[in-house]
Structure formats: C-alpha cells, structure tokens
Amino acid sequence: MRSAESPSVSPGEKLILSMLCDLNRKVEAKGMIDPDFLEYAIQGGHIWALEWQYPSLAHRHVNGQAHADLVIRILTMWGLIEKSFHALPEPEKARIMQDAGLTAELSFPGWHDESEANYRSIARFMTERMNLFPAFRRHAGRVSGEVLVGRYKKMLQYFDQLESDPADRLLTGPELAALLEQFQIEH
Template sequence: MKPTTMEKLTITMLCQISSKLGIEDGLDPVLVEQAVSCDDMWVLGWAYPMMFPEITTPDEVAFVGDVFDMFSFIGAGYAELSPEDKKRVDVSSSHAAAWLSFAGYDGNNEGRYMSIAHTMVERLDRFSEFKGIANRNSHCPSVERYARMYAAFDSMRRDIVMRTMDADEIIQVISEAVHPDNR
C-alpha cells in the first residue's frame, strides 16, 4: 500500500489539524504523518497492527529487527559470562570488543537502515536497550557484516530460548564479523 500524492497531502493536513487541536484518539498524528510522508507504511503496521493487518514488513525492516535481537542476545550473554569466559571471548579476535555491541549503520551508504533503526527504537519503543544509539553512524558498511553474523546467530536462535548465549556461541557469531577474505 503506497499512498498517492493527494492521499499524502490529505493525511498530512489531517495529522496537522489533529495535532493542532490536541485530539487524542489513540493515533499519534506525528507518527502517522512521518510514516505517510516517508512512504514507511510498515511503521503503521507495527504501531497499529490491529488497524493495519494488511501492511507487510519489508525485508530491510525485518533485518534491522533481527540485528537488534541478535545484539540483545550477545549483550545479555556476555554480561552473564564468568570472567574466564569473558576473557576467552575478548581474545577470540583482534576486534572482538567492537563486535559485541551494535555499532550502527553507515550514514553515507546505509541511511535507510539507520532510519529504520531509529524509527523502530525511538518512535515505536522497540528494543529499548538501544535507545540513544539506534541511529549511530558506524562510518563503514555494516549490513554485510551483520548479515554474516546473523546467519550464524539464526542457526542457533531456537536453541537459546529461555537462556543466554554461552562463550562459544558468542565467539561463533562475532567471528563472522570479520570478512572471510580477511580471516
């Protein structure tokens, strides 16, 4: 569902009227206006799923959610490790510490992902542990790296329900951050 130019204009004006009048009917006019003006209808599907069940989640949005899920598990798992296991993780690669937390997306080339991350965390209140850093600029391409890491994480995801990741699992995931040509 993509609104026409006239529909965008109408919705934008209605949102501005609603905001000006202070109408509180359960819909956030600023969020609705942002979603419509940026052609991010997925936002409405996530914010109001009962109202917009037909709106599907684009692949990029699902990917950003998966990346946040992965880093949530990595962070929680690392926090629970013994000092010995933390040391094992830390020395597992020369940049292990850099891959233990969400570094953001490249502001020059991955702006769409950065915008999705910001909207997901700051506007939709998802993945609250990433508040304030969701739109972090990594200053280097991240999507490919996160995709490799997520492939490793996804293969173990069903086995880590109701528990944290152990050191070996964390090492397996963060080792994928390094491009195969550089290992």
Template sequence: MGLNFTKEQRLMLLMICDLYKKPDNREFNAELISRAIVGGHDWAIEWEYGAIFPEKPDTDNDVSFVTDVLDMWRFIEHGYSKLSGPDRSKIEAAVPYRGKDPKFIGFDGNNETNLMGIAQMMIDGLGRFESFKGRSLNSHSPSVARYSAMLKKWPDIRNKLHSREMTADEIIELLSLS
C-alpha cells in the same frame, strides 16, 4: 506493508498532530502553507518542510532486517554479560577487534541512514529493544555486510536458545563473521 502516505497526506497528518501541541511549540506555519496553496506555490511547502517528505518510505525488508539485527545483538550483549571472566577472555582472544565487551554500534550514518532511522524509531519511538536506548546508533562505518553475514548463521543459534544464554563459542562464531 500497511500505511503508505502520499506527500499531501503526510503534510495534513503532521499539521493535525501539530494542533495538539501548545501554540508556542507548533512547528508548521499555517499562513505560509495557506499562501503557498492559494498561490499555486506547492514547491514552497517542500522547500520549507522538505525533511517531512522522505524520498521513499521504509520497506518491509529493511524493517525486517533491522529487527533481526537488533534481536541478534540483544542476545549477544545479554549472553556476554552472563559469561564468566575466562569465557570473556576466550572471546576477546578469538576476536580481538570485536570481542572485548561486544556492543551493537548501529548503522553507518552516511550510507545506511534509512536503517539507522528504522532502528531509532524502534528503540526511541516505539520503546522496543530498550537495552540500546541512549546510543547514537551511528557506527560511522558500513555495517550491513557484516550484519548480513552474521544473520545467515543467527537462525541456527537462535533456535537453540529457548532456555539458555549464548555460549562463548556461539558469540565467537557470530563476531568472527564478516
């Protein structure tokens, strides 16, 4: 993976970014940070700004997993939107709890927060997968096992989608997994 900041580097970079904001919108208290550093009270900085120090940065595997999930769901949603009424009814009948207007609902905000954060960064921060913009991305229930099962089958389907949309049967196949 590319960049991997230490806590100290993270604080310095964020303080530099803060300088580019209007004085009334700055988030860091330079006097508090100076007093903590001079007094040897490093802990005070973590207490005050703990949220900027993640336990661990995102892993390449997690970023790849979220990217694959978002890619798969973008195709599912777009493919479903292009289907006829009878094909939509076929999906709903085959997968009654997931087949009616299937949408990507995100990751569990309690147990999959790192994955939810990666998805939010991709969508809202980087402007990727914009069709998901504006959603909470909190599924309120575990989703990794389901998405993992779907992703096992996804490459077989994805490789066939060069110049066509997903079929009802392909969508059923994915939505039925988990």
C-alpha cells in the same frame, strides 16, 4: 537537492488546507507545521516553499517491510549478544574480546551513515518512536565508519543455525565467539 517539479495543490486541497489551518489556530494546537506559514504559502502560490520549510514531508522515500524485518532480526541478535556477553564470567569475556580483536566494550556497532541510512532510520524509529528494543535506545542509530549489513547477515546465518532457539536462552561463550568470528569475515 530539491525536486525540479513543483508540487501541485488543487483548489479543493487548498480549501481543505486553509480550513485545517483555521482549525489549528482556533484550538491553539502546537505541532510541527506552522499554520500561518502553510496558509501564506498556499494562498501566495508558493507551494515550492513547503518543501524548503518541511523537507521531510516532500520526500518520496518509503522504508520497506523487508528492511524493517532485517533490522528486527539484527537488533534481536545483537541484544542477545550483549546480554549473553554481560552474563559471562570476566575471564571468559576477556578471552572472547581478545579472540575477536575487540579493544572496547562489546556493543552493537551501528550502521554506515550513507549506504545504510535506511536501516539506521528504521532502527532509530523502532527504538525512539515505537519503544521497541529499549536496551538499544541510545545506540540503535550509532554511526559506523564501515558498511556492516553484509556482516550482520553473515552472523544471522550462523545465529539461525543454532541448535536450540537462542531467544529462549543466553548464548554460550563458544557461540558468542563463533558469532563474532562471522562478524570479522569480510565479504
């Protein structure tokens, strides 16, 4: 739903935007904003059209540092889970998958599309725009049919209590099994 309020642009801002549109055309810059559309909208008093044409510029939502920090912790943990799992011998992988009730390859499950959209957006930004967590580039923004952040937090509680820093080593089979058991516990 679009904002009921019409954004306002001062005369000075109109002048600056118009000059930037001229400059953009002069250097033949290619970008997300069409300078002709922008200038016509401003000159014609159709500021409302900017929100329609470029909705990502009009929203007032900002993802916070706390959400970003949690995504980093979750992706770090799941990266180690995936890496450790792949390093295990096949019989141990099969046992862990059976114990965890997994029928497909062990992989980061993703985020609920509606209630965890902020986390998903942050994860995608980190992997696609910041080039962080390259192993997650294809699945950091995976959509899950379930709300999972609470389960990830439960896993992190266990993960944080491991005796030695798991970032310096691979997880053992029993540690993986215990982590996945935390994931199965419903809140």
